[in-house]
Amino acid sequence: xxxxxxxxxxxxxxxxxxxxxxxxxxxxxxxxxxxxxxxxxxxxxxxxxxxxxxxxxxxxxxxxxxxxxxxxxxxxxxxxxxxxxxxxxxxxxxxxxxxxxxxxxxxxxxxxxxxxxxxxxxxxxxxxxxxxxxxxxxxxxxxxxxxxxxxxxxxxxxxxxxxxxxxxxxxxxxxxxxxxxxxxxxxxxxxxxxxxxx
Numbered sequence: 001x002x003x004x005x006x007x008x009x010x011x012x013x014x015x016x017x018x019x020x021x022x023x024x025x026x027x028x029x030x031x032x033x034x035x036x037x038x039x040x041x042x043x044x045x046x047x048x049x050x051x052x053x054x055x056x057x058x059x060x061x062x063x064x065x066x067x068x069x070x071x072x073x074x075x076x077x078x079x080x081x082x083x084x085x086x087x088x089x090x091x092x093x094x095x096x097x098x099x100x101x102x103x104x105x106x107x108x109x110x111x112x113x114x115x116x117x118x119x120x121x122x123x124x125x126x127x128x129x130x131x132x133x134x135x136x137x138x139x140x141x142x143x144x145x146x147x148x149x150x151x152x153x154x155x156x157x158x159x160x161x162x163x164x165x166x167x168x169x170x171x172x173x174x175x176x177x178x179x180x181x182x183x184x185x186x187x188x189x190x191x192x193x194x195x196x197x198x
Contacts, residue, residue, distance in 0.1 A: 025065045026082075026108070053116065056150050057196045061116055068108060077107050079114035099167075106148075106164045113144045117196065125195050127187065137175035138182070145183045146192030 054060055070086040072093065077084045087093035089104045121128040122143060131139060145168075152161040165184070168176040183189050 024061045024063050024112070026112070027065070027067050053113070053147055053151050056154060057116075057147060057193065059116075059196070061112075062118060063115065066112070066115070068111075077111055079111040082111055082115075084108055084111065100163075102160050103163065103167060106160070106167075109151075110144065110148065113147055114140070117143050117147070122195055124198075127192060127195060131182065134178065134182075135175050137173065138179045141176065141179035142182060143192045143196055145179050146189035147196065149183060149189040150193050 066082055068082045068084055070084050072087045072090075073085065074087065075083070075085055084104070084107060086104070089098050089101065091098055120140060125143075127142065128139060131142065148164070149161060152158065152164070165180050169180055171177070183192065
């Protein structure tokens with residue numbers, strides 16, 4: 001049986017009236033009944049507040065609707081197609097030690113930001129020129145992580161941000177750790193966000 005859970009992103013933004021536009025509606029599609037409880041928890045986290053990105057960057061999402069497929073397959077989440085690996089957020093696959101639901105929100109937000117930051121690389125980016133010799137996985141996450149940090153700080157979610165950074169930095173691929181190092185310790189996130197506002 002196929003289930004669909006929808007969430008409207010428009011209700012969540014504290015954008016200025018001049019930015020009053022539609023934001024993508026994300027449908028979570030899955031075929032596993034235990035996801036019902038998880039998706040109810042997810043809706044209750046008020047993830048919609050995380051979509052403050054438009055008011056911070058000043059550009060709309062290019063798409064009005066997206067479909068996110070939830071899977072128990074042991075694959076990494078990805079933005080195109082939008083697939084979120086859900087096993088690590090459920091009791092069964094983690095033997096009763098699931099990750100907190102806010103990290104699911106962060107993961108979905110991360111993948112949506114890949115679709116938001118278009119074109120890539122941003123035109124005339126001096127920072128991308130500076131980091132052109134970094135691995136492509138580092139490059140594709142610099143502006144993304146900067147926007148993510150800006151939004152989380154604006155929403156007063158610095159503790160959640162610390163956990164997101166810790167999770168990313170512990171990933172097997174060192175590119176995530178390196179990208180956060182550049183964004184946090186070398187350039188500062190605001191420099192990257194400023195390039196997207198131009």
